[in-house]
Amino acid sequence: MEPLLQVEHLTVTYETRQGPVRAVDDVSFTVYRGEVLGLVGESGCGKSTLGMALLRMVRPPGRITSGRLIFQGRDLLQLPENEMRKLRGRHISMVFQDPMTSLNPLQRIGDHIVETIRTHEPHVSKKEAWERAARLIQRLGISPDRLRDYPHQLSGGMRQRIMIGIGLALNADLIIADEPTTSLDVIVEAQFLDLLRELRDEFNLTLILITHNIGVVAELADRVAVMYAGRMAEIGPVHDVFHRTLHPYTKGLLASVPSIRLEDGLELETLSGAPPSLLEPPPGCRFHPRCPQAKPICSQRVPPWKEIHPGHGTACWLYAEEGA
Amino acid sequence: MRSLGRYLLIRTLLTIPMIFVLVTLVFIILRVMPGDPVKSSIRPGAPQEYINEIRHTLGLDKPLYVQYGDYLWDLLHLDLGTTLSPVRGQSVAKQIWEHFPATLELALAGMLVTAIVGVGLGAYAAHHRRSLADYSLRLYAIVIYAIPVFWLGLMFQLVFGVWLKIFPVAGRISSLAVAPKHITGLYTVDSLLTGNWAAFKDSMMHLALPALTLGLYLSGVFVRLTRSNMLQVLKMDFVTAARARGIPERTVVYRHALKNALIPIITMMGLQFALLLAGAVLTESTFSWPGLGRFLVERITYRDFPSIQGAVVVFALLVASVSLLVDILYALIDPRIRY
Numbered sequence: 001m002e003p004l005l006q007v008e009h010l011t012v013t014y015e016t017r018q019g020p021v022r023a024v025d026d027v028s029f030t031v032y033r034g035e036v037l038g039l040v041g042e043s044g045c046g047k048s049t050l051g052m053a054l055l056r057m058v059r060p061p062g063r064i065t066s067g068r069l070i071f072q073g074r075d076l077l078q079l080p081e082n083e084m085r086k087l088r089g090r091h092i093s094m095v096f097q098d099p100m101t102s103l104n105p106l107q108r109i110g111d112h113i114v115e116t117i118r119t120h121e122p123h124v125s126k127k128e129a130w131e132r133a134a135r136l137i138q139r140l141g142i143s144p145d146r147l148r149d150y151p152h153q154l155s156g157g158m159r160q161r162i163m164i165g166i167g168l169a170l171n172a173d174l175i176i177a178d179e180p181t182t183s184l185d186v187i188v189e190a191q192f193l194d195l196l197r198e199l200r201d202e203f204n205l206t207l208i209l210i211t212h213n214i215g216v217v218a219e220l221a222d223r224v225a226v227m228y229a230g231r232m233a234e235i236g237p238v239h240d241v242f243h244r245t246l247h248p249y250t251k252g253l254l255a256s257v258p259s260i261r262l263e264d265g266l267e268l269e270t271l272s273g274a275p276p277s278l279l280e281p282p283p284g285c286r287f288h289p290r291c292p293q294a295k296p297i298c299s300q301r302v303p304p305w306k307e308i309h310p311g312h313g314t315a316c317w318l319y320a321e322e323g324a
Numbered sequence: 325m326r327s328l329g330r331y332l333l334i335r336t337l338l339t340i341p342m343i344f345v346l347v348t349l350v351f352i353i354l355r356v357m358p359g360d361p362v363k364s365s366i367r368p369g370a371p372q373e374y375i376n377e378i379r380h381t382l383g384l385d386k387p388l389y390v391q392y393g394d395y396l397w398d399l400l401h402l403d404l405g406t407t408l409s410p411v412r413g414q415s416v417a418k419q420i421w422e423h424f425p426a427t428l429e430l431a432l433a434g435m436l437v438t439a440i441v442g443v444g445l446g447a448y449a450a451h452h453r454r455s456l457a458d459y460s461l462r463l464y465a466i467v468i469y470a471i472p473v474f475w476l477g478l479m480f481q482l483v484f485g486v487w488l489k490i491f492p493v494a495g496r497i498s499s500l501a502v503a504p505k506h507i508t509g510l511y512t513v514d515s516l517l518t519g520n521w522a523a524f525k526d527s528m529m530h531l532a533l534p535a536l537t538l539g540l541y542l543s544g545v546f547v548r549l550t551r552s553n554m555l556q557v558l559k560m561d562f563v564t565a566a567r568a569r570g571i572p573e574r575t576v577v578y579r580h581a582l583k584n585a586l587i588p589i590i591t592m593m594g595l596q597f598a599l600l601l602a603g604a605v606l607t608e609s610t611f612s613w614p615g616l617g618r619f620l621v622e623r624i625t626y627r628d629f630p631s632i633q634g635a636v637v638v639f640a641l642l643v644a645s646v647s648l649l650v651d652i653l654y655a656l657i658d659p660r661i662r663y
Contacts, residue, residue: 055568089570096568101561104580106658116569150659166569 001032003070004174004206005054010067012046012053021278023049023062025230028305031174036200036207038221038238040214040253042275046230047210048097051178054208055092056084072173090120093167097179099159103151109162110147113137113169120170136165140195157188161195168203178210193219214257218242223311226250229276229286232305236312246314249287285317297322332648339644343637347399350636351392354629361627365409382408395633404637405630407623416634420616424638425509426496427615430538431604432510433531435593437539438546438600443582443589445543446550450558451577461547469544473603477537477610484533491533494612501526534611538603542596549592553585560584587658594650598643 012024023046031037041047052058054069056076069076071092076084088094096102103112113133117124124132134144140161151159160180167175177196181189197220199205209221217224218238225235226247234247245251255269273290276282282289288298298317306320307313362378379385383394398405404416449461468476485493496511497503504515504523511527514520557563558581566576605617612618616635623631654661 057564057568085570085572087570088568094565094568096561096565098561102565104562104566104584105660106583107580112569115571119569119571152660163565 001035003030004033004072005031006068006070007031007054008068008070010050010053010069011065012049012058012062013065014062016061016279018279022065022281023230023278024053027067027227027230027232029225029232029235031206031208033173033206034204035222036205036209036220038217038224039208039210039227040212040217040224041227042212044275044278045227046278047212047227048178050227051094051176051208051210054176055088055094057088086120089116089166089172090170091172092174092176093170093172095160095163095167095175095177095180098183099156099163100151100183102163103159105151107150108147109137109149109151109154110134112162113147113166116166117169132169133165136169137162140165140168155188156184157192160184160192164196164199168199171203174206174208176208176210179212180209181213181216182211189216196220214253226253229281230278231286232315233287234312234314234316236309240309240312244309244312246308246312246319247287247316248291248293248318250314252290252292285315293318332652335648335651339641342644343640344396346640347396347633347637348392350633351395351629354627354632355388357627359627361408361629364626365412382412384408399637404634407628407631409626409628416630419619419631420634420638423614423616423619426613427601427604427608427617429496429510429512429531430534430607430613430615431597431600433512433535434538434542434600434604434607435597437535438542438596439593441539442543442546443550443586446547447554447578447582447585449547449551450554453555458551462551465544465547467544468540471541473537473541474606474610476541477534477607480533480537481610492530493533496530496614497523497527498530534607534613537610538600538607541603542600545592545596546589550585550589553588554581557581557585583657587654590650590653590657594647597646601639601642 006028007030008028010024010027011022014021014023025046027046027050029037039047039050049058049062053064054076056064056069058064064077067077071087076087079087103109107115110130110133113136114126114129117129117132118126121129130147133147137147138144142158142161146154146158154162163180164175164177180196181192184192193216196205196207200207200220207220209217211217221238223236224238224241226233226241226249228249234241234245234250236246241250242254245254249271252269252271256271271290276286276289282299284297284299284301285291285294285303288294291298295317301317303315303317304320305313305315308319362375362382362384366375366378376385383391386394395405404420406412407414407416407419445461445464449458452458480491481493484491492498501523504511504520504527505518507514507517512524512531515523515527554577558577560581563576563581566580567573571580601617604615605620607613608615608617609621616638620632620635623635
């Protein structure tokens, strides 16, 4: 498999009045062309910040303080801003959580797509771009007449399809979807996920799917990355992570998913405690205060990354030698 | 569109009670005020019988409620009456009509200056938040708002008129120049329409200082308003989304964000229009601008009741139509608003 994006030791720091907060702390992973990578974790674990960091769009007072983002052979963090801007939307596209607010209320749907196409391909005429947009949204199951509509005239599901469509319009190499289905109801969510699956096969999409919903990951992702308190806890193929779970946090996360098959009398497991404050994170492994399997070393040293099965690794002292 | 027509009709009808209340208030205030239109127009020491005779011919000796009733009856027939003083018997409507274009020209030019300077600088301040430019612009906004408009006018006259001698300090056009043919009554527009370049340049030079005075005076509010609106809009998701699509920052800020920030600004423009007219009255006096404002001030000193009432009615109608226009503008800018 060909790596499309290699994230190496990425750290994002927010300068706050109480001191620096590392929302993303020394995170490394690779995205391969044509795969769907699920990025899961609780609210506030840094997954959305990570998503924005990949576009180099972390909002001040946050900024990327170290690491490398190797995309198609170039380190994105070394690019001048104007080069980076040309990459946004053209090569890396983003779908946001709330489709109700991520479209300009005063701009026609079609103009969103046309503007994006013509920003990156200035030689394309307005008419041509409009026709491309029409063909595209037809493929997404929306009548081309809707291009003349304004965002408020479309349903949430339609708007989210438009957001994906803007990414497809330029054949973006990588689409980052940040909680794309969170604000949709269950039926529309299912339809949207079906569409994503179809598009993935048809356009050979590479997708980073940021979500707190394990179910969405199970349905769509090839591999899954689990984040906890700004750090990467476990990465591996979906099947491995779900069935040969390594990190105690992932185990807790999986156990806390309600299932229709849950028998009466069986309690849904919950993780005790709350995610730590990133202002003063616990020393060592950040999960140790909540970890049922914590050992003395867990509170002293940061666990090293270790690949246990091919392509399936974790940062946990249960699998690493303490002497190392 | 049918519903828009209905809305406009209702809004128009609503201006009738508004004007009624206003006219009544002005009528009462003028009668309570000391001074008399007859005495102010004749030589002091004239015999009392003579005064009484004039009062009788003008109907000023009738009981107040009869005068009030007569006035309303005339107004209902769109008759603004005739002047009492300093010259008797001239048509008020005609005089207002003669002075109106000058005020309209000044108001439009002032509004233009306010819109360009206020909205432009406000957007710039928001774009460069916490920069030196931002802090300076915020200071400018407060200072300009606190300065009395006539003082600002006097300073402009002193600096640009007296010291630098760039702009004339009074009137609409040089006394030696020929006024352009009357089409709209706006000298700048008329001279442009008739291709009279000399008159165009001359009237523009005369318009510059009063328009700047009035426009800059009001721009402070708009700098602050635009800045704070822009800051809010710039935080919105669709702005982030536009950046994430690779849209250049300039386009994001000045097209996507500014257009969205414009809606409350336009409301404010409508509301500030009344203030603009008030400012116009003072500016016209400062610059001897022969408009409705100066006409009003002059007639107040003569206690010319019909002229004052007439001018107030026209000002009220103007404010009402501007706020109506603002409502229509909303619907044009924001597709979510339908009436």
